[in-house]
Amino acid sequence: METYIAVLRGINVSGHNIIKMDALRKLFEDSGYGYVRTYIQSGNVIFANVKTAAEKLEKNISEKILNTFGYDVPVIVRDLNEIKKLIKDNPFTKNAGQDLKNLYAILLSNEPAKESTGKIPEVPNDSTIYLIKGKTVYLYCPGGYGNTKLTNAFFEKHLRVTATARNWKTICELAKIAEDIRTSDVR
Numbered sequence: 001m002e003t004y005i006a007v008l009r010g011i012n013v014s015g016h017n018i019i020k021m022d023a024l025r026k027l028f029e030d031s032g033y034g035y036v037r038t039y040i041q042s043g044n045v046i047f048a049n050v051k052t053a054a055e056k057l058e059k060n061i062s063e064k065i066l067n068t069f070g071y072d073v074p075v076i077v078r079d080l081n082e083i084k085k086l087i088k089d090n091p092f093t094k095n096a097g098q099d100l101k102n103l104y105a106i107l108l109s110n111e112p113a114k115e116s117t118g119k120i121p122e123v124p125n126d127s128t129i130y131l132i133k134g135k136t137v138y139l140y141c142p143g144g145y146g147n148t149k150l151t152n153a154f155f156e157k158h159l160r161v162t163a164t165a166r167n168w169k170t171i172c173e174l175a176k177i178a179e180d181i182r183t184s185d186v187r
Contacts, residue, residue, distance in 0.1 A: 001034070002051045002079050003182045005174045006061055007107055008043030009074040009152065009164035017071045019043070027068055031060065035181045039173055043073070044166070046177045054078065058109075074162045076107045080178040087175055090168075091131055092140045103168035104145055106137035106152060112159035120158045123149045137163070 006028075011017040021038040024045060028036040033047040049057065054077040062075045078086070087093075092103055117132050128141045128148040137155055141148045145165065152163045166174075 001048045003035075003046065003048050003178045004054075004057065004077050004079050005083055005178055006043075006045040006047070006057070006075055006077045007164050007166060007174075008045070008065070009076070009162065011043040011071065011073055012041045017069075017073060019065070019069055019071070023069075027064055028061075031064055035184065037177050037181065039177060040170065042166075042170075044170065044174055046174060046181060048181055074109070074164065076109055076162065076164055078107065080175065080182055083171065083175045083178065086136050087171060089133055089136075090138050091133075092129075092138055093168075099142075100168050102141050102144065104139040104141060104165050105168065105171050106139060106155055106163045106165045108135045108137065108155070108159065109162035111135050112161050116159045120155075123154075126150060132159075139165070 011019050021041060024043070025036045025038055028045055028047050033049050035048040037046045038044060039046065057077045058075045061077070062073060065071055065073050065075070086105060090103070090105070093100070111134050112132065126149050127143055128139055128150045130150060131138045139150060145167070152165055155163045
C-alpha cells in the first residue's frame with residue numbers, strides 16, 4: 001500500500017463547488033481507497049491505495065467527483081515521499097528571517113516545459129518571490145497570498161499546467177497525517 005495526498009482545486013471557495021468533507025471522504029471510501037482522511041475544507045484528502053500512477057488516480061477521482069457532485073474539479077495527487085521531498089527542498093524554509101505563515105507551495109499537474117519557465121513576466125510592485133522546482137512552485141508572499149498577482153491562474157497561464165496552492169502549514173500537516181496513516185498499527 002502507498003499513502004497519497006489528493007489536492008482538489010476550486011472547491012468550497014466563495015460559495016462555489018461546495019462539497020462537504022464527510023461526503024468527499026465517503027466518495028473516496030466508496031471508490032475503494034483506504035484510511036481516508038480529510039484536512040480542512042479546501043479539498044485535501046489523504047488516503048491509502050495499492051501503488052498506482054498519480055495520473056490514473058487523478059483521472060479516477062476527478063471523474064468520480066464529476067459523476068457524484070457535478071463539478072469538473074482538477075485533482076493533483078502526490079505520494080507521501082513526493083510531499084516529504086517537496087518539504088525538504090523548499091529553499092525558503094532555510095532563511096531564518098522568513099515567516100512560515102507567508103510560505104506557500106503551488107502543486108503543478110506536470111513539470112512545466114523549460115521554455116515556459118523562462119517566459120514568466122515580472123510583476124511590478126509585487127514583493128513575492130518564487131522558485132519553480134519540478135512540479136512545485138515555492139512562493140514566499142510577505143504581503144500575503146491574497147495580495148500577490150502570482151496566483152494559481154497566473155502560473156497556469158504562463159506554465160500551461162494545472163495548479164493549486166496550499167499554505168505551508170497545510171502542506172506540513174498533510175505530510176504528518178499521511179505519515180500517521182503509513183505508520184498506523186491498523187495497517
